[in-house]
Amino acid sequence: MLGARAELIEKIRLGEDSFLELKEVRFAGGKVRGPSQEDLADELAAFANSAGGVLLLGVQDQPREVLGIPLEQLDAVEARVRHACEDSVKPPLAPLIERLTLPDSTGTDLPVLRVEVARSLFVHQSPGGYFHRVGSSKRPMLPDYLARLFQQRSQSRLIRFDETPVPRALLTDLDEALWRRFVPARSADSGEVLLSKLAIAAQEEQGVWRPTVAGLLMASREPHRHLPGALIQAVAYAGTGIVPTGESVYQRDAQDLTGPLDEQIRLACAFVRKNMQVAAFKRADGGRVDKPQYDIAAVFEAVVNAVAHRDYSMAGSKVRLRLFADRLELYSPGMLPNTMTPESLPFRQAARNEALTSLLARCPVGDDELARYRTHIMDKRGEGVSIILARGEALSGKRPEYRMNDDSELVLTIFAAGMERDPPVSG
Template identity: 75%
Template sequence: MFGTRSELLEKIRLGEDGFLELKEVRFAGDKIRGPSQADLADEMAAFANSAGGVVMLGVEDRSREVVGIPLERLDAVETLVREACEQSIKPPLAPIIERMTLPDTGGSEQPVIRIDVSRSLFVHQSPCGYMQRVGSSKRPIPPDQLARLFQQRSQSRLIRFDETPVTKAAMADLDEILWKRFVPAQHHNAPETVLDKLAMAARDDQEVWRPTVAGLLMASHEPQRFLPGAFIQAVAYQGTHALPEAEKAYQRDAQDITGPLDQQILGACAFVRKNMRVAARKRAERGREDLPQFDLLAIFEAVTNAVAHRDYSMGGAKIRLRLFDDRLELYSPGMLPNTMTPESLPFRQAARNEALTSLLARCPIDDDTLSSHRQHIMDKRGEGVPIILEISERLSGRRPEYQLNDESELKLTIYSAQMESEL
């Protein structure tokens, strides 16, 4: 929307409408006096509940003049926007937030913030309730219309989220080398046709070909550009507790693991391999024997499950891997699908992301240690959870534990083996 600078300037010149909201950012000392977090949340939710739109911060709405935002205040304003999306809108929004400059009346370039809000698959509630965009203003959605909107958008989600086109992405954002991994050698169809069959591309509401969520996750080097939170945040701590952010000395290692999902899985295993301890012990019948803190096969299965089955519609929520001296914790965004419970995980299967699991099941394992287990990343036979539980319990003597936090995040705890000194 308003893809070029000239288009955006022309829209601002014409003023607010059903797709554009202009807001001056006012300050009182070091604090932002306006707009408020609640006001911003209402505007963004109204666009998401309608056809999408752009909020421009740093442009006065009546005069349509670019007044800008002080350069040193941009961080604070962006934080306000993110907190409005995450704290004041249910379910949370993940718009594209862009810093840019626009000319004021004198021709000087002034910093502003552009917020691109796409039409959502969900109906969003903000501090003023359920809002929609009507012309240049936001209005409450009438009850009968709200009921229809809930029905329409719930029906649209019958198409799984990982198969939906991503509005802000273009086909050029898919790396040809990465997506061709999944294409049979003998094919003569156009790229769009092939990618459509793989559920890696689809037409949007304007009949434009776009990468799908699954396509970006498997064939983009930076999926988090379009899907905030589509990465693994890994931290290795010294000791058994995570200390406050200021205590950086107690973080032995930290890494944001990005890239296509198969690379994220192997990257997480490499992080654990690098940071876990390995003890040595002597056995009369076997001689010297290495005792790893964790079994890498169990870690591989756990990370694969987290990446394949997490809820990617939760904008900004990421997979978190935490490594301590006595355990490993893995947090995966989303509640369990299809009435599953933590207790039923070893006995039942349910795939939230069918397209993703299908692609991962065709993706070779590029790791000599792990490829001896099986040839491809994903096993669709449902053996992952039993492997995690049995192998880890055999090593540590404690059975791993699954726990659902606030109906929105699945936590897996794998306990460490008891490290022995060499005898």
Template identity: 70%
Template sequence: MFGSKVELLEKIRLGEDSYLELKDVRFAGGKVRGPRQNDLADELAAFANSRGGLLILGVDDRTREVLGIDTDQLEQVEILVQQSCEQSIRPPLFPMIERLMLADSTGSDRAVLKVEVAPSLFVHQSPSGYFHRLGSSKRPIPPDHLARLFQQRSQSRLIRFDETPVAKASLQELDEPLWRRFTPANAKEDPEHLLSKLAMASRDDAGVWRPTVSGLLLASHQPESYLPGAFVQAVAYAGTNIAPTAEHAYQRDARDITGPLDEQIFGACDFVRKNMQVAAQKTESGGREDLPQFDMLAVFEAVTNAIAHRDYSMPGSKVRLRLFDDRLEIYTPGLLPNTMTTDSLPYRQAARNEAITSLLARCPVERDELAHYRSHIMDKRGEGVPIILQRSRDLSGKEPDYRMADDSELLLIIYAAKFEDH
């Protein structure tokens, strides 16, 4: 936006509008006294809630004169902007911040800070509420407009987030054997266009090919390097609570399960299988059979749903798997999409990540005990939750429990089968 200095100076001389905000920077006692952090947050969030825009720090908004910022004070101003975006806006913003030299009215170069805010896929709240940009000023978003904006942007994320390019990641991060498994054997196109058709790569705003979120998640051995939290944190506890006791150690096993999403799914299932208890039970014919604490098909469906449908736009949040002596807990980051509730889960389906679920539907299930029920990881027929509920209930006699935890995670509790003493 206004890429050259000439274009930017011409825009400044025309004054503020829907895409441009100007602010001078005042210091007192070596500290920034104006603008305040919360005021900056309101302005930047308004741009993000609209169509994006530029904030230029170091320009008087009334006279449009380039006043500049002392070069040894630029760092302080940049820190102020970062704090405004990270501490005073929810969810946080990550604008492009650039230091520039612009000519003032005398032709002398002065340092300014250019803050470019892109249109967001989220609705951002700042200290004074929800704002959007209307002409040259920010305005509170009317309630009816705010409701529509939330709906529109939630739908945009539903379709687009897992297809967005990941900044700073290169296509070299994608392992060719991993992504080639999704392409036809006789495909002759160049890698960029093949990956694009799979929604695993896309061009960024500068026209550079980048892996998408789904590309890194399905074709990288370390997706968490660029997507913090893109792994499963699994812990097996001794007893029925987290607190250690005199009789029990704190943890029996713990592992961060990483890699492509299909490997994470099977790795999480292996963790449960390894750490759950299995009892020997007499059959009617006089033989004995193994009775596991948890039905592994139900566990497979639960883990698959958590990994496939979690909100990957929540940086640092991870799928958490907690195994206790009497239950299995699976925490999935993110709210339920659209108008779904925990009560409607058995009856409805909504995919948060269309590209991810489409790719997982092409990943074969090669484990003997699971391949009997399912040829590929996802079938997209909406049968996962009913399978979890029925098979877990049949084994333990107790209904699994879906809950929202802290309005940010979906918690599934699967209760363990109780073994009789023989």
């Protein structure tokens, strides 16, 4: 939307409308003084509550003139936009922020910020309340209009979120080698029809074909480019807690695990293997037994569940894997579906992301050790939680625990096996 330089120049000449807002950026004492974070939040939420739009920062509305933003202030202005979207809008927004130059009245190119917000599946509240875009201005939504909008957008989310097209993503963002692996051998379909049947692509209301959430997660090398937080943040700590920076070396390893979800799962298991302890013990017959801190099959099931069933509509929230000296913690964004509770997880099955779990069920495990345990990443029989609990307890003697954190993420704790029960093998 309004992405071409010539198109932006022409739109500035014509002035603000339902899809364009122009704002001068003011400074005082080397700091950004305007627009305020609250003002930015109101404007951007209004676009998201309507049909989407573009905010140009560094352009004055009256007169319609490019004033620019000093190069040394671009970072500060961008930070204000990010804070407005993340801290002052509920639920948060994930805009596209672009730095570019536009000519002023003398023809001199000056830096500006282009902030694009897509039409949202949600209704967003900002500091001033609930706004929508009417022509060239934002307006508060009257109660009856707001009620209808909540109803419309809640109905649109009846289509599972993982099957919705992703704004601004293009079919070229999909890697053909990745999506081809899901195509049945005798399929006669091709192009968009084939991708649609796989739930890897879908049409927007305007008829444009775009990758779905599931499509980007399984058939893109960098899904986090369009889906912020679609990665696993893995950290291995030296002790049993998080020590503040400066007191000691408290992180032994830290990685952001990216790529298609099946690759993220394999990388997470490799991270645990690399960072957990393995004790060696002598058997009575003189042989050797290796005892790991964690049952890797239980870890595999835990990571699969975390990425397959998390809530991907929570923009920016990521799966977090924390490895401590005595336990592994796995944080998965989202509330439990329906009326499920942590206590009912071993007894009930509910899939938040049907398209995604279907694709994962077609993915080979791709790990020699785990392939002896299962051929494909998901079996969709709903046995994962029971396996985690049983195998985790069998190794450590302590049953893994599930709990909800602030009703916004599910936390699994798998306890480490003791390493000191028998004397280790020497040499």
